Amino acid sequence: MGKITIAIDGYSSTGKSTIAKKLANALNYIYVDTGAMYRAVTLHALNNNYLGSEEDIPSLIADLPKIDLNFVPNPALEMSEMFLNGKNVEREIRAMEVSRHVSKVATIPEVRHKLVEMQQQMGMDKGLVMDGRDIGTVVFPDAELKIYMTASPKARATRRYKELLDRGEIVSYEEVLENVQKRDFIDSTREVSPLRKADDAIEFDNSDMGLEEQFERVYASAKRVI
Ligand code: C5P
Numbered sequence: 001m002g003k004i005t006i007a008i009d010g011y012s013s014t015g016k017s018t019i020a021k022k023l024a025n026a027l028n029y030i031y032v033d034t035g036a037m038y039r040a041v042t043l044h045a046l047n048n049n050y051l052g053s054e055e056d057i058p059s060l061i062a063d064l065p066k067i068d069l070n071f072v073p074n075p076a077l078e079m080s081e082m083f084l085n086g087k088n089v090e091r092e093i094r095a096m097e098v099s100r101h102v103s104k105v106a107t108i109p110e111v112r113h114k115l116v117e118m119q120q121q122m123g124m125d126k127g128l129v130m131d132g133r134d135i136g137t138v139v140f141p142d143a144e145l146k147i148y149m150t151a152s153p154k155a156r157a158t159r160r161y162k163e164l165l166d167r168g169e170i171v172s173y174e175e176v177l178e179n180v181q182k183r184d185f186i187d188s189t190r191e192v193s194p195l196r197k198a199d200d201a202i203e204f205d206n207s208d209m210g211l212e213e214q215f216e217r218v219y220a221s222a223k224r225v226i
Contacts, residue, residue, distance in 0.1 A: 009148050010195075041105055146201035
């Protein structure tokens with residue numbers, strides 16, 4: 001078989017992006033982090049005061065055509081960074097303030113419509129690993145390989161907490177755990193394309209699995225299909 005499409009879905013902080021990136025590198029595929037796209041739209045909304053006490057979702061929807069999102073490769077970091085209207089926002093979109101609002105923004109049908117369309121365009125030529133919540137169910141229901149990653153909320157909050165501390169953010173573990181659980185709840189109960197395992201996805205619970213073991217398993221699954 002030639003190049004295929006690999007969809008990786010799952011709850012927040014299951015380590016999807018780490019595995020997806022490593023897999024894309026090993027296969028010489030493109031990696032697309034769709035969470036970064038929802039985060040960038042959320043950042044735009046925050047920057048324009050469309051979220052918070054005086055919420056203005058209609059203005060966010062009206063802005064969608066002029067929200068320009070781009071993944072720009074950074075060879076030094078061996079990864080792509082998210083640019084929002086020409087500005088590198090890779091760091092800003094990972095902040096806790098964005099995490100607090102992103103799942104709400106991701107429930108807006110117009111936002112999902114725009115981003116899903118962009119994601120489908122990126123995958124036209126296959127040869128990509130895309131991670132998110134609805135990749136195997138909505139974006140690429142015909143993907144040749146679908147992985148569904150899970151881990152206990154505690155394991156996920158611990159990873160996320162460490163990540164934020166490493167980046168110098170001042171947060172408490174409890175706040176991170178609460179955010180992870182809240183996002184899981186919103187993501188899996190929303191009306192439009194909720195997070196769920198596609199019937200033909202392979203499930204990995206990596207609560208007690210190291211990175212190498214996870215990668216070996218996912219890589220072996222990919223090699224069986226390619
Ligand atoms: O993957 P990450 O945790 O960065 O995603 C941030 C949020 O974006 C998720 O909690 C979810 O609300 C939303 N998202 C989504 N669909 C995707 C990717 C992310 O709804 N495909």
